Amino acid sequence: MPLAHPFDDDKLKEECGIFGVIGASDAANFVALGLHALQHRGQEAGGIVSHDADQGFNSVRRFGYVRDNFTDQNVMKTLPGLLAIGHVRYSTTGSKGQTAIRDVQPFFGEFSMGGAAIAHNGNITNADALRRELIERGSIFQSSSDSECIIHLMARSLQRNIPERMEDALRRVEGAFSIVAMTRTKLIGVRDPLGVRPLVLGKVGDGWALSSETCALDIIGASFVREIKPGEMVVITEKGVESIFPFRPAKSRFCIFEHVYFSRPDSILGGRSVYETRREIGVELARETPVDADIVCPVPDSGTPAAIGYSQESGIPYAMGIIRNQYMGRTFIEPTEQIRNMGVRLKLNVNRALIKGKRIILVDDSVVRGTTSRKIKEMVLDAGAAEVHFRIASPPTAWPCFYGVDTPQREKLLAATMSEEEMRQHLGVDSLRFISLDGLYRAVGEANGRDPDAPAYCDACFSGEYPVEPADMISKGFELKPAAE
Template identity: 45%
Template structure:
């Protein structure tokens, strides 16, 4: 469904934003989502509440395309949650756009979810057999049905009971008539942070959303923590304890914005450190270092500083071209890279170029960029990757390809180099990558590297498919 349309990069599934206690909740959520746009470009939605009624608007496209001033005026209330989406589970339609809203016996509820539930397929089947009727193919709806079925007296108790059933990765925001609830999975696989703004509380996937509205960062939501915010203030409870946390290294390598801080680490600083470590591990004789914009710029600067090879802007990104994943064919996707990126001839002509990128997924984009640099006159192109080879699929809310589509799953580094056409190809080792976070004990650390190692922090069910609820 999506595989033929995706560009040659992983895609984060979603970004979430919530606020309670501010009269301009819809407007602030709009700006928060705008800052999280990189986490999903397929659909956007906002739900507000005024204590009695939910107000919602969602649609396909970018935040700026889905909302305007007139629409935001209709979203009244002092609490809101918002969502930007790139679908993994569930198909591409406005029905699956979030937040999802529900009315049931105990009032109204809206849900926004970043992540992927690895046992959603099993729960979905069980709930259907018990009489549940599903409106969407999104795994998020499974959570809503579990909450609705729970007979506990409070939303917190309903949530606790539901969360004891679901497995996988999740950062979930729930808006009720009088509360905002934020939960993060026990492993901390998906990020979630808490902030404050003018007496209101805000929650977001990344701290860059706080910066966008002028909110102050308070702390990260802890793995296995549920935060409940209402007119009485904030209270917190632990609903689960994992044997170990498993923060996603790919958030730092590629997904998150460089100005975000996640679980105590600044994204730009980590990327720059990965570049320095790449230089230590793989020094190359060259005349210029360039990075693939935007996610690899920080690593390229780190590599250049460490080697004293000049850093230059050798690739320019056209920011007004639609994302390459909207182009259906392989041929168009490869052509689309040229629409999106152009080489700066004066920078690379007659030069030995070190090209820094954060990852190689299928290899099609890397191949086209190397070709583009040669066409612009580069005499040598050395491709260096600031992460290990991606060999396995992710089941935690990142739209990776099926394993057989990952070039490193069945090709050696030498074979990948030959396919891409680079003069040399070097990956950062897992050990060096983890050392950027201060890890010294490879057997005992707090990060998820499943896409590099195939070792998953949670059980992966045999019947789990990439689009598990699609029929």
């Protein structure tokens, strides 16, 4: 059963996190720790595949949290070996809301030259077309995941070894992919030519690790070596790391929302602390959208660094006006209707003594549907706030993402159907302002803001400019942004 909390549906959700280790005793235990650190990237399900010279490949896939499934040593004993990869999942493709165990990664395939397992972060935008072609040619799919297309393309490749077959397969794939894969003797990492999704390399003892984020390297005591470059494939064996660039070169378009929300604040992106970037977003937000108020309050936890930056730049005191309940756990997965009507009060509570009579600036990372923002506003007003001003640490989210992020259909995005003033009225707040796209670019280190002719990041969810055409969605009727818009 999916563990997504019913009151967390107003946030964009990353599809997954991936992790792999080679050359470490009981590699699967390291992978379990790494996946635990990446749990924020996917809480629906997780899986680990390991390889041992005596027992071959072994796999465990489970619904739920890493801590509930991969801390049992009876389970971990079934995953021996010096090589393992893992995956935590939040579905964006496949049977969303009714996930089957067959959709849980890593996926495994047996080829003429041996077995291979693969874990994928991202989304294949031509998966429907590839699936139809493969089925017509005799492939039998076991899951509804777009990632399985890669396994079937590898099976049909005529290349001589698994890394070369993977190269061959990925040249057919469009969209976004960061991949961690393994054979009997190799750990493989790949990023798509645009580098939309993250992947980093670490050193752990005499072995190596691949991870979606640096925070997962920290938990196993691994040292961060470098980011895998866009369009790069690394093949790691006991001899070391081989780097290959099998794809046509392209300008990097890393997902800018990783800086805003997806990545953990203690991770490093592009050589820079995610926390520091989010604090700088708050600084830019304060410069662009000043307002007279008494205190700056974050919407915890994702709005906290930006709220600190806003407070520092504006001189308005920072305060914890909203407190998050850290122990939601699994208690309210299927709440009664009475409990459901309590809404965000199960997760967030207002610090009434601090709020009463004050003009409040609430800083949040984004507004998606606006449902949670309205509930938070009502809570703050009920606690006696004199004014409520929302400041949002990202531009208006007006377009869906097709590169591995769970985004509502465009008509359900508040910014797709309303102006900023209409959104303010809809939310019922005294003011509502978003950071500009140029301001966001400055905060992530682009001093001149966004270059409209050659953006440094993928910002399609804000701009509607997709660096890879979402072919499958267009075939289903999705309309791209008109050139003149």
